[in-house]
Amino acid sequence: MIDHARIHRDIATLANFVEPGCVGTTRRAFTPAFLAGRAWLRAQFEAAGLETSVDAGGNLIGRRHGKTQQAPIIMGSHTDTVMGGGRYDGALGVLAGLAVARTLNAEGITLDHPLEVIDFLAEESTPLGSLIGSTAMCAGIDERTLNIDIPGWGRLVDALVMVGGAPDLVRHPIRSSGSVTAYVEVHIEQGPFLEHAHQPIAAVTGIVGIRRADIICRGRPDHAGTTQMHLRHDALAAVATVISSAESAAQRIPGTVATVGALTIGPNQSNVVPGYVRFSVEMRSLVWSEVESLWQTIALALDEASASRGVSYEIEMIHDSTPVTFPAWLVDVVGDACVTSCGSTMRISSGAGHDGSLLARICPAAMIFVRTKDGRSHCPEEFAAADDIEAAVTALYQAVRVIDARARDSGA
Numbered sequence: 001m002i003d004h005a006r007i008h009r010d011i012a013t014l015a016n017f018v019e020p021g022c023v024g025t026t027r028r029a030f031t032p033a034f035l036a037g038r039a040w041l042r043a044q045f046e047a048a049g050l051e052t053s054v055d056a057g058g059n060l061i062g063r064r065h066g067k068t069q070q071a072p073i074i075m076g077s078h079t080d081t082v083m084g085g086g087r088y089d090g091a092l093g094v095l096a097g098l099a100v101a102r103t104l105n106a107e108g109i110t111l112d113h114p115l116e117v118i119d120f121l122a123e124e125s126t127p128l129g130s131l132i133g134s135t136a137m138c139a140g141i142d143e144r145t146l147n148i149d150i151p152g153w154g155r156l157v158d159a160l161v162m163v164g165g166a167p168d169l170v171r172h173p174i175r176s177s178g179s180v181t182a183y184v185e186v187h188i189e190q191g192p193f194l195e196h197a198h199q200p201i202a203a204v205t206g207i208v209g210i211r212r213a214d215i216i217c218r219g220r221p222d223h224a225g226t227t228q229m230h231l232r233h234d235a236l237a238a239v240a241t242v243i244s245s246a247e248s249a250a251q252r253i254p255g256t257v258a259t260v261g262a263l264t265i266g267p268n269q270s271n272v273v274p275g276y277v278r279f280s281v282e283m284r285s286l287v288w289s290e291v292e293s294l295w296q297t298i299a300l301a302l303d304e305a306s307a308s309r310g311v312s313y314e315i316e317m318i319h320d321s322t323p324v325t326f327p328a329w330l331v332d333v334v335g336d337a338c339v340t341s342c343g344s345t346m347r348i349s350s351g352a353g354h355d356g357s358l359l360a361r362i363c364p365a366a367m368i369f370v371r372t373k374d375g376r377s378h379c380p381e382e383f384a385a386a387d388d389i390e391a392a393v394t395a396l397y398q399a400v401r402v403i404d405a406r407a408r409d410s411g412a
């Protein structure tokens with residue numbers, strides 16, 4: 001029997017570890033609140049009999065031995081949050097994994113496979129990067145990224161040491177392809193689909209690909225009263241047309257999104273023609289060629305808008321992550337577990353990035369999404385109902401049991 005009351009208590013307890021003076025649940029990676037939350041979590045892992053360690057990438061791992069030394073089955077997510085976030089994003093997946101380990105303990109079951117619960121380091125965006133722990137585990141982190149000195153945050157090398165990691169060992173992936181039997185992550189949906197479909201949970205079929213770029217446009221700052229329109233080199237006016245072309249390009253391709261979310265304007269004065277703009281562009285789709293198509297449209301708009309105003313530009317490519325399609329057999333296992341748990345046959349894709357997209361590089365991965373009130377997350381209003389959480393933990397437990405038995409039957 002799964003002790004559901006305890007999961008709800010765990011979620012409430014972890015939500016007490018927050019940065020002082022911040023709204024909502026704010027527990028950003030590397031902060032004292034994050035470290036305190038992890039110390040609590042570590043104690044929970046140990047109390048559940050899990051062999052607990054921190055790997056080179058700063059991931060907190062609780063391991064339950066199996067009957068054999070086969071590659072482990074992993075459950076996990078992250079306990080860091082955004083500034084002003086909620087108590088479910090990430091924490092739910094880690095605590096769901098812990099609940100499964102405790103349930104196996106209570107039932108006296110030893111799986112064939114070792115079972116790991118992992119709190120991946122810094123999934124959310126920080127000045128030092130995002131998805132840091134899962135990237136270290138599955139892809140490796142390059143020397144340059146490790147050593148960039150961010151004002152107020154320092155270098156990732158030092159931050160990794162601070163959380164118990166070993167930066168010398170993350171330049172190559174910590175784990176190799178095939179060293180994990182399967183990965184299953186429970187996460188709140190962070191979107192409205194489940195709520196609209198009146199379904200508590202769903203098996204996730206894949207994760208969108210994401211491209212991010214930063215663009216700097218340089219025009220000329222001039223007096224806003226004396227510089228006639230045809231004499232201006234207005235960097236912001238150029239960027240404005242790029243923003244609207246990004247919006248309309250994504251509107252033309254169903255299933256894609258494009259966002260300009262950050263702008264820095266110089267000199268940023270009401271009586272000066274903007275001479276400098278730095279802005280971000282982000283595009284997402286489950287189909288990578290659609291992301292590239294959006295980017296081509298936006299790059300063309302940038303070129304035309306700049307040329308017509310005598311504005312120059314530079315593009316810095318920040319991030320490319322291609323879409324992930326989870327393996328059909330594992331989506332079926334998770335989907336069947338959702339049906340058994342609560343009757344939900346729903347399958348959806350994820351528009352948000354997750355640790356699961358990195359794990360998919362080294363092993364069969366899948367996710368279970370939990371209905372999120374009003375589709376809202378990364379805000380204090382983020383909420384998942386107790387019944388829905390219980391359905392997800394039950395499905396996770398069943399999926400793990402099936403994966404364990406299935407891998408045994410196939411001789412894996």
Ligand SMILES: [Zn+2]
Pocket residue numbers: 078089090123187
């Ligand atoms: Zn998350």
